[in-house]
Amino acid sequence: PGEVVSVRDLSKTYGGKASTIEKLLGRKPRGLKAVRGVSFSIDRGEVLGFVGESGCGKSTLARLIAGLMAPSEGEIVFNGKKPRLQMVFQDPFSSLNGRWRVRDIIAEPIRTHKLRKPSEIPGRVAELLEQVGLSAADGMKFPQGFSGGQRQRISIARALAGEPDFLILDEPTSALDVSVQAQILNLLRDLQSRLGLTSLFITHNLSVVRLMADRIGVMYLGELVELAPAHDIFTDPKHPYTRLLIDAAPDLDPIDRTLHPIPGELPDPSRPPSGCSFRTRCPYAQPLCAEQAPPLRKGNGREIRCHFDLQPQSLSVPE
């Protein structure tokens, strides 16, 4: 099918501000390294999911790929022409312009990209509203008249209106009630299979990513630590962090919204540990892990950033 987008060695460091103590000590400000050396590609029709704790850099990654900010290093290569890209954000309350009627919100990308003749736009808007489970009459209302879940349906209709080659969904259901979350996920899955959308799906929720993604990238402290087909991530997680995340989830019920915490504290992202970023929380850390950053090992369609090839039997946490 071919790659739609490929990301090479992408990094983003936010400009740091020195604290008062650091100023007194004459230290340089530390930049916050939100994304560090991330590479991957997405094939046409594929849903690539990214999962990780809050602060792991996944939203920054989404924004970099969407072109909403520039990377500090690395590049994003779109295959062939520059694709049309649409994004669905987490917050259904701030992402829609409250002064516009819903029909105009949805028509905007159609007009911007000149995707239909002006006379065809009302019919297309009605069709999109129906595709997301709303009615043509809803187009006359303002976003304020809708619930969170309905607003997210409007956001999805707006994204589809732009006929995107590539869709970025950043925690699209995290702000919704659990029952509504399930409805929106079902809608997205249905649209995904009917329209063959290529997308990047960002979430902190393992159940959600399992439901939605064909392949899953696991992020930790700005790095991609494991990338594998969704099934492999859940049945045979290789990286110690992935393993701990999955073990920490008591059941993978789609209504369980949390990413269950694993032991230990997330290090300060402006001062990541030497060697392996995960070593301060890793039950298998060896002296080598503090000295050298692990290489990305590739094989069988998987990528794992760890020095060791840990076998399942060695993955029971030592007492």
Ligand code: SF4
């Ligand atoms: Fe753990 Fe070492 Fe592997 Fe890092 S490189 S995940 S610290 S075993």
Ligand code: MG
């Ligand atoms: Mg986020």
